Amino acid sequence: MNPVLQPQIQELIETAHYRPAVSIFLPFKPVMTSKTMLSHVIKASIDQVERQLLRDYPSEVAKLIMHKLHTLVSNINYNIYKKSIAIYVSPVFEKILYLDIEMEHKIVVDETFEIRDLLYNKKLMKNYLVLLLSGTNGKIYLGENNRLTLIVSPPLKPAYIYRNDLPERVSNFSDISERKKIIMEKFLRHTDASLRIIMDAYKLPLFVIGPERVLGHFKKITHHKAHVIEYLTGSYHEFSVNELEKLLEPLIHNWEKVKQTDLLHKINDAADKHKLVVGPAEIWKEAMCGKGKLLIVEKNYFVSAERQNELRIIPLPPHPYSKFSNIHDAIDDIIEKILLNSGDVEFVEDGMLPEYGGAVLIKHY
Incomplete structure (x- = not known):
């Protein structure tokens, strides 16, 4: 032969x-x-x-x-x-x-x-959270496709609750606008703390709706900037649920854009917390140890490799075959391990992760 x-x-x-x-x-x-x-x-x-x-x-x-x-x-x-x-x-x-x-x-x-x-x-699950703010009150909704459900717990205290919390020197202010500003800031800080409980439970993209002045203060104090997909400016606190659903329709119509924006936010947040892993060998190592929470990978990103106790990147034919496995490349191996350990995997468009080489892993934290 x-x-x-x-x-x-x-x-x-x-x-x-x-x-x-x-x-x-x-x-x-x-x-x-x-x-x-x-x-x-x-x-x-x-x-x-x-x-x-x-x-x-x-x-x-x-x-x-x-x-x-x-x-x-x-x-x-x-x-x-x-x-x-x-x-x-x-x-x-x-x-x-x-x-x-x-x-x-x-x-x-x-x-x-x-x-x-x-x-x-x-x-395809279009799940998201909506924080609706006014100058005196706030509501949090869970969005599932085009339907909104009010999340009752934890309740958001209306701003007037904080009037009795003001120091005496503040309560005697002649400048009413300054007094209102302090009350609103207390309200927004409590709202942000309540939002943290919801965000930890759902881990979903967030839309924030409210008047321009309120949103300006909220942006300064919030700990959830990394999760906000978009701010929608306007006084919509008296809208019915159906009216809010129609208001949000254009924002969630292009769900791929929403999802990929949210994934980029998650990457930046994980990097800040030192929970981001890059490089196929390091990603494989963490995934095999059950530490992978979310793998984000470009759609056409493949890695030819062989493994013994650790991953070694080597040049292999475009479609290597193994009669002992259903896995064809190192990324597939990583994907399977992450899914079996209750993690998740998301694809993004090619070229979205150039600074990371095409794939990143977010570890549990």
Whole structure:
């Protein structure tokens, strides 16, 4: 055999041995959905896979895959508190991933596995917070798509509560505007402290709405600048919920822009707290130790590497093949580990992270 052609022929043999690769992505919430209902959806998915395999592949291969698939799903854990599952099966590989991210129902029968397919299939969730301010009061809303729900706890004290807290020399001020300014600042500081509890619980992008003067003071005292996507100036405190929803529609219409702005804010905040990791080898090391909270990576960022006890970046063919794994590059390896440890992964457009080389990891803090 021609020694020049031998590697290419071997790769073709191995690739043929590896395919077909079946991926099934499913919402999976046993706490909220009955086992009977979930089992029905899983069975329907398996039936669809079988039809596609019998149509596109030899019957022997289809039977092998179906046997492995039936064995795998018979061992699904219905007593787990997760949001979705990903089922992977090929002639040489099978695995179930239990995930804390919302997934759309999807079936993929392809030549190879791509764990990125899992992330591209994440359910789009337009979740955000809205702080509505006036000169004397404040409200915090949770936004889910185009619907707002008032968050009652912790309540925001109206500004007049702080009048009795003023020192005597202030309460006797003849300058009423100065007195109002001090009262408003006390109110805004309390509001910001209440907002901290909400932000810690939800960790969502934030929109702040209020009169120009109030927003000016809020910007000076707030500890949440890193989370604010946009300030909307105006006196909207008497708006109904429906009117507020219409007011916010243009701001959340381009959700990709909102999400990527929020991710850049998260990166800057993590850097300030010394919780930002850069470089594929360092990112891989922290992810393998279960320290990865959020991986942010450009869509077409790939890293060829091999690993023993640590990651070593090496030049490999564009699509390296391993019969012992469903992972094709170091970033896929990192993605899987982060998801299994209840972390999250977000893609951004190519060129958004040039100063970080294309990927960053935010550690738990």
